[in-house]
Amino acid sequence: MTEPIIKVRGLHKYFGPLHVVRGVDLDVQLGEVVVVIGPSGGGKSTFLRCLNFLEEPSAGSIEIDGVEINAGEPSRQHRKHIREIRQKAGMVFQQLNLFPHMNALGNIIEAPMTVKGMSKEEATEKALELLDWVGLSEKKDEYPSRLSGGQQQRVAIARALCMEPKIMLFDEPTSALDPELIAEVVDVMERLAKEGMTMVVVTHELHFAQDVSDRVILMADGVWAEIAPPEEFFTNPKEERTRQFLAHIL
Amino acid sequence: MNSTGDSGAKSRPRIIRILLILIALTASLSILYALQYYAGSPVRLGVVSPVLDLATNPNTPIVAGGIEDGSIRLWDTTNNWELRAIDLHDGPISRVIFSPDGKTLISVGYDGAVKIQDVSSGQVIHDINASDLPINDASLSEDGSVLATIGDDGVVRVIDIASGQITRMIGPIDGAAKAVAVSSDGIQVATAIGTDIQIWDTRDGAELQKLTGSWEDEARQEDWLGHSGDVTALVFSPDDTLLVSGSDDTNVNFWDLETGEVKWTGENHFASITKLVFTPDGESVLSSSADYKSRIFRVPGGKSSDTFVGHLSAVNSIAPGVLPDTLITGGADGSIRQWDIANTTVSHIEWTKLGVQPGWGVLLSAWLLFSGVIGFVCLYGLSKRKGWSHLLSLGLFIIGPIIALGLPILEATSYTIAWTLRLVVMAPLLLLAAWYAMLIIILMRERVVAYYDAPDTLELSEQLSVNQRNATIRSSLFVGAVWIFMVVALYSVLRRFNLDIPFMQHFLPFIMGGAGLTLFVSALSIVGAVIFALLGALGRLSNNPVAKGVSGFYISIIRGTPLLVQVYIWYLALPRLDIILAAIPAGILALSVNYGAYMTEIFRAGIQAVGKGQHEAAHALGMSRGQTLRRIVLPQAFRIVIPPIGNEFIAMMKDSSLVSIMGVWELTFRAGKIGRQYFRNIETFLIAAAFYWILTVVFQYLQGNLEAYMARGERK
Numbered sequence: 001m002t003e004p005i006i007k008v009r010g011l012h013k014y015f016g017p018l019h020v021v022r023g024v025d026l027d028v029q030l031g032e033v034v035v036v037i038g039p040s041g042g043g044k045s046t047f048l049r050c051l052n053f054l055e056e057p058s059a060g061s062i063e064i065d066g067v068e069i070n071a072g073e074p075s076r077q078h079r080k081h082i083r084e085i086r087q088k089a090g091m092v093f094q095q096l097n098l099f100p101h102m103n104a105l106g107n108i109i110e111a112p113m114t115v116k117g118m119s120k121e122e123a124t125e126k127a128l129e130l131l132d133w134v135g136l137s138e139k140k141d142e143y144p145s146r147l148s149g150g151q152q153q154r155v156a157i158a159r160a161l162c163m164e165p166k167i168m169l170f171d172e173p174t175s176a177l178d179p180e181l182i183a184e185v186v187d188v189m190e191r192l193a194k195e196g197m198t199m200v201v202v203t204h205e206l207h208f209a210q211d212v213s214d215r216v217i218l219m220a221d222g223v224w225a226e227i228a229p230p231e232e233f234f235t236n237p238k239e240e241r242t243r244q245f246l247a248h249i250l
Numbered sequence: 251m252n253s254t255g256d257s258g259a260k261s262r263p264r265i266i267r268i269l270l271i272l273i274a275l276t277a278s279l280s281i282l283y284a285l286q287y288y289a290g291s292p293v294r295l296g297v298v299s300p301v302l303d304l305a306t307n308p309n310t311p312i313v314a315g316g317i318e319d320g321s322i323r324l325w326d327t328t329n330n331w332e333l334r335a336i337d338l339h340d341g342p343i344s345r346v347i348f349s350p351d352g353k354t355l356i357s358v359g360y361d362g363a364v365k366i367q368d369v370s371s372g373q374v375i376h377d378i379n380a381s382d383l384p385i386n387d388a389s390l391s392e393d394g395s396v397l398a399t400i401g402d403d404g405v406v407r408v409i410d411i412a413s414g415q416i417t418r419m420i421g422p423i424d425g426a427a428k429a430v431a432v433s434s435d436g437i438q439v440a441t442a443i444g445t446d447i448q449i450w451d452t453r454d455g456a457e458l459q460k461l462t463g464s465w466e467d468e469a470r471q472e473d474w475l476g477h478s479g480d481v482t483a484l485v486f487s488p489d490d491t492l493l494v495s496g497s498d499d500t501n502v503n504f505w506d507l508e509t510g511e512v513k514w515t516g517e518n519h520f521a522s523i524t525k526l527v528f529t530p531d532g533e534s535v536l537s538s539s540a541d542y543k544s545r546i547f548r549v550p551g552g553k554s555s556d557t558f559v560g561h562l563s564a565v566n567s568i569a570p571g572v573l574p575d576t577l578i579t580g581g582a583d584g585s586i587r588q589w590d591i592a593n594t595t596v597s598h599i600e601w602t603k604l605g606v607q608p609g610w611g612v613l614l615s616a617w618l619l620f621s622g623v624i625g626f627v628c629l630y631g632l633s634k635r636k637g638w639s640h641l642l643s644l645g646l647f648i649i650g651p652i653i654a655l656g657l658p659i660l661e662a663t664s665y666t667i668a669w670t671l672r673l674v675v676m677a678p679l680l681l682l683a684a685w686y687a688m689l690i691i692i693l694m695r696e697r698v699v700a701y702y703d704a705p706d707t708l709e710l711s712e713q714l715s716v717n718q719r720n721a722t723i724r725s726s727l728f729v730g731a732v733w734i735f736m737v738v739a740l741y742s743v744l745r746r747f748n749l750d751i752p753f754m755q756h757f758l759p760f761i762m763g764g765a766g767l768t769l770f771v772s773a774l775s776i777v778g779a780v781i782f783a784l785l786g787a788l789g790r791l792s793n794n795p796v797a798k799g800v801s802g803f804y805i806s807i808i809r810g811t812p813l814l815v816q817v818y819i820w821y822l823a824l825p826r827l828d829i830i831l832a833a834i835p836a837g838i839l840a841l842s843v844n845y846g847a848y849m850t851e852i853f854r855a856g857i858q859a860v861g862k863g864q865h866e867a868a869h870a871l872g873m874s875r876g877q878t879l880r881r882i883v884l885p886q887a888f889r890i891v892i893p894p895i896g897n898e899f900i901a902m903m904k905d906s907s908l909v910s911i912m913g914v915w916e917l918t919f920r921a922g923k924i925g926r927q928y929f930r931n932i933e934t935f936l937i938a939a940a941f942y943w944i945l946t947v948v949f950q951y952l953q954g955n956l957e958a959y960m961a962r963g964e965r966k
Contacts (some may be wrong), residue, residue: 039516052870054866054870083872083874086869086870086871086872087872090871091867092868093866093867093870095861095862095863096863097861097864097888098862098867099864099867099868099882099884101885101886101889109880110871110881111868111871111872111873114873114877114881115871115873115874115877156867159871160870160871163871163872173962174681189948213277232709
């Protein structure tokens with residue numbers, strides 16, 4: 001087995017007295033797709049946001065593509081590492097979070113230009129490729145307010161991909177969308193998975209978990225309740241907690 | 251049901267037919283009146299006839315007046331001002347002059363004729379058709395033998411009164427038309443040529459002297475002694491040593507004929523000088539002016555002590571009175587006034603005709619012409635059952651009359667005449683107003699409104715939306731009408747402050763010149779304030795204790811002290827630190843710092859209104875805090891704060907008046923300066939207030955558009 005691209009050890013996160021993530025470990029291999037499901041309030045999103053330090057972990061360590069950060073050591077070095085990790089990990093949000101004052105193309109080329117210092121021509125060329133890839137070439141000049149939720153989320157995926165991340169983090173990417181718009185986003189995610197992107201996906205889309213993922217994790221009460229390949233997870237779960245959860249949603 | 255086209259004419263309801271007839275009648279009569287008015291015909295609704303010239307008979311108690319309506323009027327002042335009107339000329343009379351013995355009266359007019367008549371019999375002795383063009387001025391020598399005239403043709407004509415012959419013609423002269431004067435001995439004739447004065451010999455037409463003026467400080471070309479505007483009035487002193495001239499530049503110059511230079515200048519009038527007359531003793535000059543006032547200038551020195559205030563518009567003429575220590579003036583307001591010189595009050599008024607001021611007559615006829623033309627457009631639309639024509643007629647007959655009738659009616663209530671006379675003056679206008687009110691009532695009848703709302707050929711949904719829109723427009727028409735009425739009423743109230751209108755007109759451009767500086771100071775200050783506010787807001791939102799503390803202190807101290815006090819402190823304190831700032835930069839600094847503190851809260855709210863998700867998205871892409879702020883947060887925050895900044899800008903334009911204490915020559919400073927200098931503070935500050943208001947209204951309108959524009963972007 002090769003060295004995992006994501007290595008999480010003993011991750012804890014407190015919000016004041018609230019202990020949301022209670023010491024989890026995880027190794028993700030290059031090209032692997034891991035889906036995290038579970039009841040709300042179980043700490044899924046917090047765990048995911050800890051991976052790129054949108055939430056500062058309270059304890060534990062995270063290593064992504066060789067950059068390791070231990071929790072609770074604020075320093076210049078620490079902030080530099082965080083920015084390195086963020087460049088390696090693209091993120092897609094439930095609330096879409098496109099920049100409303102920029103058009104689709106502008107949203108995508110902003111970070112490559114300001115963070116990586118890419119030239120505008122280069123960034124635009126790359127952005128157009130990505131827009132084509134997510135099927136929105138003709139929408140490149142539209143502002144987010146004139147795009148549907150599904151289109152916005154596809155632009156957001158292209159925006160994250162334009163930074164050439166090693167891994168992609170999806171935080172309930174379809175939860176804010178109308179049911180008929182979910183398919184187009186899931187479709188893009190599936191294609192991304194097939195192209196070999198390492199992905200950690202927090203979602204309620206069980207079909208995606210069943211069809212695309214390599215491993216499914218049930219997270220409840222801040223810990224892993226069960227980790228298993230999808231066929232096993234959905235047909236023959238080992239844990240009582242998993243059976244309860246599946247009974248609820250299936 | 252066929253509701254449009256020719257066959258629809260028969261199916262029109264009766265009330266619509268009545269409406270069409272009334273509007274056709276209104277429009278035709280309006281145009282007819284306007285046409286005859288502009289053609290110079292005598293039907294002038296309730297408008298007085300301006301008095302163009304006056305003369306007092308040296309031997310009998312008779313005053314003669316040359317009136318714009320073409321009549322010469324003779325008043326017997328001893329016999330309760332009994333009036334005799336003489337109709338000799340075709341067109342306005344520009345000058346009337348009595349012979350020294352008071353037996354003959356010479357009159358000249360716009361018909362180009364010179365008429366010499368016997369006063370007692372009224373018989374015309376000489377009728378001289380001097381010119382095809384109007385004659386504007388005439389002057390008689392002291393012995394009454396030589397008359398000189400000048401008119402639009404630019405020719406000076408010298409006329410021998412005894413024979414009634416033109417003995418000499420000088421010219422045509424380019425630029426001469428307005429003023430002429432003959433010396434007492436009848437040998438010299440002076441005429442105005444633009445800003446200069448040329449004197450000829452009446453006997454041989456030889457050029458004697460040209461008066462142009464000179465620099466008081468020749469080397470530096472400063473302080474011009476002479477006229478800078480067209481000369482409009484001329485008179486020789488009885489001993490022929492002085493020539494006195496009045497001009498459009500508002501000055502009265504006393505020329506020494508020996509040296510050909512200006513001896514004294516009277517700078518007391520605020521508008522064109524219309525007439526100058528020497529008293530027989532040669533010790534004073536009477537002047538009348540378009541600034542509504544008359545004055546007496548003492549001859550040695552050219553100083554003016556007495557002002558005669560009362561005419562409602564330009565004073566066209568002045569003459570010594572029949573009684574001792576009185577003088578008589580005639581004005582464009584249609585009145586002849588006899589003044590008591592000692593206490594400068596009016597002892598008698600005669601009106602040529604009871605009515606409103608001629609200016610209102612001009613306004614009224616302009617309105618009637620306009621409303622007549624638009625009325626026919628409305629009529630066309632109404633007959634075709636067009637929705638727009640109903641709205642247009644409503645607008646025309648509500649808003650127009652408020653200005654064209656409301657202003658003169660309110661004005662007439664301020665005339666110093668009995669109420670019954672006032673009603674007589676206002677009668678034609680009130681009748682017209684009632685007529686328009688009737689039109690409005692008919693137009694607003696439910697059946698009429700329904701008839702002109704959306705035709706039934708449209709879909710129901712379109713009909714409803716068109717009806718809704720029309721109702722909205724109708725209501726805003728009435729709101730607009732109320733606004734305009736309020737402005738008219740405000741104007742009328744202000745008029746009662748006895749405002750010196752010519753003074754205001756004279757200094758309007760000067761005070762208005764400050765509007766540019768007010769805008770400039772406000773614009774730069776708002777830019778400065780935005781910078782301070784941005785820094786303040788970032789400081790407040792920062793986690794850095796120094797930034798937080800400094801911005802908190804800044805906001806607290808600036809918001810805790812009055813702007814006026816701050817302006818004083820900037821003004822007085824900076825020089826002590828040896829920082830000498832010019833008034834304008836210091837003013838801009840004071841305003842920027844003050845408004846920056848207030849706008850900090852706006853910016854803080856704007857920055858906080860940009861969602862947390864935006865920060866997270868930017869951070870997740872690897873952007874640093876600075877990059878996120880600059881590229882993601884501030885651009886969005888700016889969009890949010892632009893409308894409130896517009897509000898602050900409008901407030902700042904008014905608060906910028908406070909920097910006037912630093913000596914910045916903006917609106918308020920200029921108003922205060924002129925107000926103090928001439929003791930007319932109300933007038934000057936009203937002008938300044940009006941400009942602030944105009945600026946504010948304009949910017950509110952622009953800001954409204956900006957907000958609507960930005961809101962549209964949000965919705966889409």
